[in-house]
Amino acid sequence: MKSRIQQEALVYHRVADRIEGLITAGTFRPGDRLPSVRSLSRDWRVSVTTAVGAYSLLEDRGFVEPRSRSGYYVRARRLSPERLPRQIEVEGDPVEVGCAEITEKIMDASATPGIVPFGAAVPADEILPSARLALLYSSVVRSAGAMAHQYSMPPGLQGLRVELAKRLLGSGITVSPEEIIATSGAIDAVLLAVKSVCEAGDVVAVESPTYFGILSMVRELGLKVVEIPVFADRGVCTRALEEAFTTHPVKACILQPNYHNPVGSVMPDVEKKRAVALAKRHGVTLIEDDLYGDLHFSEKRPLSLKAFDPGDTVIHCGSYSKSLAPGLRVGWIVPGKRHHRIKSLKYATSLANATASEMVVAEFLKSGGVERHLRKVRRIYARQTHEIREAILGSFPAGIRVTQPEGGFLLWCQMPDGFDAEAFALAALKRKISVVPGTLFSASCGLRNFFRISCGFPLDDRSRRAIGILAKLAEGQ
Ligand SMILES: Cc1ncc(COP(=O)(O)O)c(C=O)c1O
Structure with missing residues (x-):
């Protein structure tokens, strides 16, 4: 005879298996909100304890994640390492950056209307x-009048910097508006x-890619x-950093x-530290x-490097271009002790920023609208990235490896050695599809068998067809 607790456990395992089946079949996709505990309990006629137990089990299995006061969401599944791009060898000594020619061609094409981007x-x-x-533009221009069309001189509008200082708390950075330059x-x-740190001829360490x-x-x-x-599962290799610094x-x-x-x-916190x-x-x-x-x-924003720097080792930079x-x-920029130097460099290089834009972003942040927008786009990017990744894995030759990011909207793809991603990208352009070959991301023009795919737009019929064409081009090689 099974005890009541054992029976309860059996039921919630069954409920968890059923939900897992729905996730695997694609009914619920990464980023989707799952039925609430109450509605699951009501619709599937199980107790609230069973519904909670089923979600906890799915959380342990890595399928779902709870978000405070919002319920359970489908997680992007963790990849088996054999599908992730492999680590590449890099040049150990300082090099001059090469490979300029193809960059402009690829960039011009990416911005051309009619191209699958x-x-x-x-x-x-x-x-x-x-x-x-x-709406925000018209309201700030109306209320600020001519001011909205004047320069926003460094350090930028106070109202924007106040909102930025509040938002940076979420990245683990505590600064006053006076410590920020827009x-x-x-x-x-x-x-x-x-x-502010380097002069011509100096050596800088950069990630590859x-x-x-x-x-x-x-x-x-x-x-x-x-x-x-850079490792797909933990960011920059800190052991190689140490060697380079030494x-x-x-x-x-x-x-x-x-x-x-x-x-x-994403660098784990220990690696950031x-x-x-x-x-x-x-x-x-x-x-x-x-x-x-x-x-x-997932629910939580990763901390910035600056969050681990009580002093002046890190200069933090960010923008709203992607979000x-x-x-x-x-x-x-949060320049720390280089504040004065960076402010004067800002005057010398670009003089000022666009005032109306700064006013709009300040208002958008103040109203809470930015966070609402972010909640929406995070779900969209989680879905698009997942769907485009699945479509690539399903149609490209079997040797392809593709990252499975837990944020952003970019996929980094590796083909077997010998693949020429520049030739592939140029052939794709002739078919009105842009992709970025790996060589553009390498100072030493390596990474020839890699390419980057952006998932900033949805997988519709046109982009699905484009993936089919790319797969054929890849196979042709
Ligand atoms: C890593 C990174 N840094 C900076 C930029 C440029 O950002 P912004 O448009 O805010 O100047 C980009 C744009 O693609 C980027 O990917």
């Missing part, structure tokens, strides 16, 4: 909060940070780079700790680019 790391038009932004997007912030905008910037500034590998005269190190472009990785401690010990400035951190699929809209050009 797997190459563009931007939210689809339909995802942008356009209606809300239009910038024209994250790239402006990273440029100011690099210029890393966002090609960072590589272009470093090349234009005449800096040399040491490449540090062996080379590294001045600064540019890291993307959260939902890395293109790898999608370790990177900050290493940098401090070796007198290296860490420049963190954290513009994807708000796009987490609200790239055209706003609203970003920020």
Whole structure:
């Protein structure tokens, strides 16, 4: 005879299996909200305890996650390691950044209307909060009058910096509005940070792969780079960081700790702490680019590197380009002791920011609208990333490996050795599809068998057909 507790356990295992079946079959997808405990109990005629037990079991199995006061949601499933891209070898010594030619061609194509934009790391038009932004623009312009069309001089509007200071608390950063300088997007912030620390000929450590905008910037500034590998499951390799800091005269190190472009990785807190401690010990400035951190699929935002820095080792940079809209050009920097230097560099390089944009973002933040928008887009990106990933795995040759990010909207794909992603990207362009080849993300022009796919837009008939075409092109190689 089974005890009542054993019987109860059997029932909730059965309920959990049934829900797991629905998730596996795609009825509920990553990011979807599952039926509440009460409605599950009512509709499936089980006790509330059983429903809670079933969800706890699914949480242990890694299928669902609870969100406070909001219920249970489907998690992106953890990947078996054999489908994740493998770690690559990098050049150990400082190199000059190469590979400029194809970058412009790929970038121009990504922005061309009529192209299926797997190459563009931007939210689809339909995802942008356009209606809300239009209302905010007209109301701030009406109430501020001509002021809205004047320069916003460094450090940027006080109202924006007050809201930014409140929001940064969620990344683990406690600063006053006076410690923030508003910038024209994250790239402006990273440029100011690099210029405040380095001069031409200096060595900086960059991740491999890393966002090609960072590589272009470093090349234009005449800096040399040491490449540090990035792992899909834990971000930058801190052991390689230590070796680079010990062996080379590294001045600064540019890291993307959260939902890395293109790898999608997040550094666990212990690794963040370790990177900050290493940098401090070796007198290296860490420049963190954290513009994807708000796009987490699970409930909690990962902390920034700056959260682990009580001193002046980390310069924190971010923007609303990926989480609200790239055209706003609203970003920020927390420069610490380099405040004065960075403010004067801002005057010297771009003078000021767009006042109306800063007013709009300040109002959007103040009203709570940004958080509402983020709650919506996180679900959309979790779904799109999952669906596009499944479509790629289902149609590309079996040797493909694809990341499974838990935030952001980028997939990093690895084909077997010998695959030429530049030829693949150029052939795709002829078919009106953009993808970004791995070489653009490598200072030493490696990563030839990798490419990046953006999931900023949905998997519809057109993009599904495009994946079929890409798969055929890949097979042709
Ligand atoms: C890692 C990273 N940093 C910076 C940028 C540029 O950001 P912003 O538009 O805020 O200047 C991008 C854009 O793709 C990016 O991916």
